[in-house]
Amino acid sequence: MHTLEHQFELGSDAWLAETRRVLVSWTADMDVDFSTSARLTNTPPHLELPNDRADWRISCHGGGVDVTRTFDREADVVVEADYQAALMVAQTIGAGSPSKMTAIERAVAEWLGESAYRRSERRALTSEARAISDRLHDHLGRRTVENPDLAHRAERQGLLNHVREMERDGYTVIENAITADEADLLREETLRALSTHEHPTMQWMLYHGEVFERVVMNPFFMTLVDASLGRGAVIASISAIQRGPGKGFIPLHSDYVHIPEPYPEFSVTGVGVWALEDWTLSAGPTWLVPGSHLKRRGPRPGEAMDGIPIEMPKGSVVYFQHGVWHWQGDRTDPGERVTLHSHFNRGILRSLEPKRVDVQMVNRNPPRLGEALGEDDWFDKIDANGRDYVRFGHMLALNRFNDEQKARILDGSRGSSRSHSSAAVAD
Numbered sequence: 037m038h039t040l041e042h043q044f045e046l047g048s049d050a051w052l053a054e055t056r057r058v059l060v061s062w063t064a065d066m067d068v069d070f071s072t073s074a075r076l077t078n079t080p081p082h083l084e085l086p087n088d089r090a091d092w093r094i095s096c097h098g099g100g101v102d103v104t105r106t107f108d109r110e111a112d113v114v115v116e117a118d119y120q121a122a123l124m125v126a127q128t129i130g131a132g133s134p135s136k137m138t139a140i141e142r143a144v145a146e147w148l149g150e151s152a153y154r155r156s157e158r159r160a161l162t163s164e165a166r167a168i169s170d171r172l173h174d175h176l177g178r179r180t181v182e183n184p185d186l187a188h189r190a191e192r193q194g195l196l197n198h199v200r201e202m203e204r205d206g207y208t209v210i211e212n213a214i215t216a217d218e219a220d221l222l223r224e225e226t227l228r229a230l231s232t233h234e235h236p237t238m239q240w241m242l243y244h245g246e247v248f249e250r251v252v253m254n255p256f257f258m259t260l261v262d263a264s265l266g267r268g269a270v271i272a273s274i275s276a277i278q279r280g281p282g283k284g285f286i287p288l289h290s291d292y293v294h295i296p297e298p299y300p301e302f303s304v305t306g307v308g309v310w311a312l313e314d315w316t317l318s319a320g321p322t323w324l325v326p327g328s329h330l331k332r333r334g335p336r337p338g339e340a341m342d343g344i345p346i347e348m349p350k351g352s353v354v355y356f357q358h359g360v361w362h363w364q365g366d367r368t369d370p371g372e373r374v375t376l377h378s379h380f381n382r383g384i385l386r387s388l389e390p391k392r393v394d395v396q397m398v399n400r401n402p403p404r405l406g407e408a409l410g411e412d413d414w415f416d417k418i419d420a421n422g423r424d425y426v427r428f429g430h431m432l433a434l435n436r437f438n439d440e441q442k443a444r445i446l447d448g449s450r451g452s453s454r455s456h457s458s459a460a461v462a463d
């Protein structure tokens with residue numbers, strides 16, 4: 037419904053049909069025998085599943101394949117999960133790597149609660165069956181889209197108030213959007229990349245390894261991007277900045293450098309700054325002027341403003357958008373502050389960084405990465421028959437749905453206030 041032809045929504049009829057199709061093809065000459073079953077709760081309403089629940093059972097047995105909409109607690113592998121939590125696991129490519137799957141399951145538990153995703157293996161699969169099952173996971177994962185219902189997604193992720201805050205103040209903070217371990221790894225890898233470089237800042241960080249791909253596509257962060265810039269928003273630049281003690285070197289400004297005033301009523305640019313150490317006043321955090329985006333212009337020289345420093349734990353992200361005013365604070369702490377800046381543009385704008393579509397990178401990620409690299413819209417595409425009307429229509433429909441659901445968040449008709457915490461999916 038809300039996908040391109042080669043993509044699927046988790047648990048939809050198309051997703052199950054694709055499961056059956058590939059299993060029939062892969063196991064035709066094999067004698068594998070295994071079964072998996074899942075029950076996902078709180079499915080998005082537009083999937084129109086009974087009781088907002090997706091059940092399925094997949095079994096391969098002596099060359100036969102059955103895929104049914106039933107839940108079987110006796111299957112070899114059983115998953116019981118909240119839909120949004122299951123989506124995070126389903127979109128992680130690399131099922132053959134136990135450490136990768138364990139890491140995402142642990143992170144989901146940390147973000148959304150221990151009960152959000154439960155997987156049990158009741159009977160050990162043979163190596164052949166496991167290879168098929170892993171291959172199926174990855175095949176589907178790279179075609180499984182994010183939940184297009186922005187309001188349902190934000191509610192399940194505990195981000196409804198973040199979206200409202202972002203509209204009111206021009207920015208919001210998601211605390212601990214990545215785990216502390218992931219933040220440490222990201223800091224180490226960022227410093228490693230910067231050490232080979234002559235400046236303390238560097239762009240094109242997406243292309244420095246999987247840990248960067250993960251943070252750029254962080255599903256909580258992307259909900260803010262969707263809510264502010266619409267679907268089809270593209271990566272403008274992914275930058276790293278390393279700085280030591282001293283005065284901040286980025287003065288008060290808005291990010292709408294080349295946008296004529298008055299700024300448009302809708303947001304065209306958003307930047308997420310990832311804290312890879314704890315941000316305190318002395319660490320030299322970003323300062324923001326709440327509500328300054330409503331002026332729809334940049335700051336004038338010497339203009340007085342009441343900014344506030346963004347204090348947040350390591351692994352958190354501050355996302356500011358729509359021309360809100362900000363500057364880099366002074367650092368009195370010893371040592372260095374290392375940050376990663378995820379800058380996105382509304383899909384109708386050009387990017388700062390050229391987009392290089394590395395087929396292997398796209399292959400090891402869910403479709404979201406391709407969308408952020410402009411693969412799912414109709415810009416820069418044309419063939420002998422003319423424009424890509426399929427992508428044009430897809431992006432139009434996706435954005436219409438996204439906008440409708442955003443309006444429901446803002447007018448309060450969707451969901452009550454929740455915080456980004458383990459309570460998000462526990463009820």
Ligand SMILES: [Fe+2]
Pocket residue numbers: 289290291362
């Ligand atoms: Fe800026």
